[in-house]
Amino acid sequence: MSDDQRLTVTDRTRHRRLREQGSTARADLDAVLRAGFVCHLGVVTDGVPMVVPTVYGTDGDTLYLHGSVASRSLRADPAAVVCVTVTHVDGLVLSRSLFEHGVNYRSALVYGVPRRVTAGDDAAELLHGLRVLSEQSAPGQWDYARRPNAKELAATTLLALPLTEASVKIRTGPPEDADSPDGALGLWAGVLPLTTVWGAPEPDPALPPGHPVPAHIAAREATGLS
Amino acid sequence: MSDDQRLTVTDRTRHRRLREQGSTARADLDAVLRAGFVCHLGVVTDGVPMVVPTVYGTDGDTLYLHGSVASRSLRADPAAVVCVTVTHVDGLVLSRSLFEHGVNYRSALVYGVPRRVTAGDDAAELLHGLRVLSEQSAPGQWDYARRPNAKELAATTLLALPLTEASVKIRTGPPEDADSPDGALGLWAGVLPLTTVWGAPEPDPALPPGHPVPAHIAAREATGLS
Incomplete structure (x- = not known):
């Protein structure tokens, strides 16, 4: 397109x-x-x-x-x-x-x-x-x-x-009311x-301890939905 | 209720x-x-x-x-x-x-x-x-x-x-597939x-610089929707 x-x-x-x-x-x-x-x-x-x-x-x-x-x-x-x-x-x-x-x-x-x-x-x-x-x-x-x-x-x-x-x-x-009469009220x-953000991956408790998180999943942590 | x-x-x-x-x-x-x-x-x-x-x-x-x-x-x-x-x-x-x-x-x-x-x-x-x-x-x-x-x-x-x-x-x-045959695949x-989180308040550019953010608004920063 x-x-x-x-x-x-x-x-x-x-x-x-x-x-x-x-x-x-x-x-x-x-x-x-x-x-x-x-x-x-x-x-x-x-x-x-x-x-x-x-x-x-x-x-x-x-x-x-x-x-x-x-x-x-x-x-x-x-x-x-x-x-x-x-x-x-x-x-x-x-x-x-x-x-x-x-x-x-x-x-x-x-x-x-x-x-x-x-x-x-x-x-x-x-x-x-x-x-x-x-x-x-x-x-x-x-x-x-x-x-x-x-x-x-x-x-x-x-x-x-x-x-x-x-x-x-x-x-x-x-x-958009800064220029209206309300703009003179002195209000913030x-x-x-x-924002919507991905958190830290939570492993399935059934996994063996220390099973590495795949890179494509780990990389999303702290990134947001755009 | x-x-x-x-x-x-x-x-x-x-x-x-x-x-x-x-x-x-x-x-x-x-x-x-x-x-x-x-x-x-x-x-x-x-x-x-x-x-x-x-x-x-x-x-x-x-x-x-x-x-x-x-x-x-x-x-x-x-x-x-x-x-x-x-x-x-x-x-x-x-x-x-x-x-x-x-x-x-x-x-x-x-x-x-x-x-x-x-x-x-x-x-x-x-x-x-x-x-x-x-x-x-x-x-x-x-x-x-x-x-x-x-x-x-x-x-x-x-x-x-x-x-x-x-x-x-x-x-x-x-x-819920840990106990299925797929559990043996060794996959993570x-x-x-x-999570959805409130960010830092963004003042209206029309406000005078340094106008304080009211406490009830400032307090929400970094809190999430529950």
């Missing part, structure tokens, strides 16, 4: 509120999606929304997620549109007035009809999608841990969602940043 | 998958909800789910969130059920096999028909709800920053959701924890 590619705006993805926070840059969408590995999947079952957290991964124009999380609603309506939302909370915007308080965040919504990927229909894509999912959250594990065998693959369904209908919102920077204002 | 109170299980909140991770303890629900301040709200618009991140706060049996995020779908159907999901990602479960990889997390789903709280109908509850919202994310700011005035309150709608129909899932602890396995 070229760096300046724009997302096509649909009735669902048009920014109605806080327009200044909306982005239609495909690069922004990719950056938000690549910075995380847990999304919130929204499906409709009997007219009621259900929002469940689940692991995802992206590769080019496709977002992969596990099919089991939406199995009931997908059985009921295989052509139903789902919504996948990825959110990173970057900090609190502490303004002079409570009305102007807010959150610095990056968020992406992706709408689409998920395509089922199974071992029976497309074993190669299933394996590829599982690798994408795995490497997004745990880079290096695909080459280190035992890969799925035929029985495990047969028990697995992925959902593939095209990244064609999506919406991005980003809020960064300090409070600013941002309290929030 | 008594500590051992149980959530009533409904058809929507019954745990169908990974039953061992489900909890019906009201105390677990409260703990998950109190540990965060951003939820994912799911609503249905024209049959399509929409999942948006938004700030929330809880007080006793009520979850409050801003009404503007769901204004379009609520206008269309004021009696529609919404789903509010709160998720904390605590770490990656790095098992010997990729099939057994997973995530340590705490998650709560709350279903209900939100009640609108406005200045016209219930000014006292609106102010109370805004305080609950504010104090959950930014404790101390309600007494420090300028509180909402009449004009701001008139422009604000909160949604109040009862905590009566809810579902909690929690996964903690190490991988364990948990890579993920």
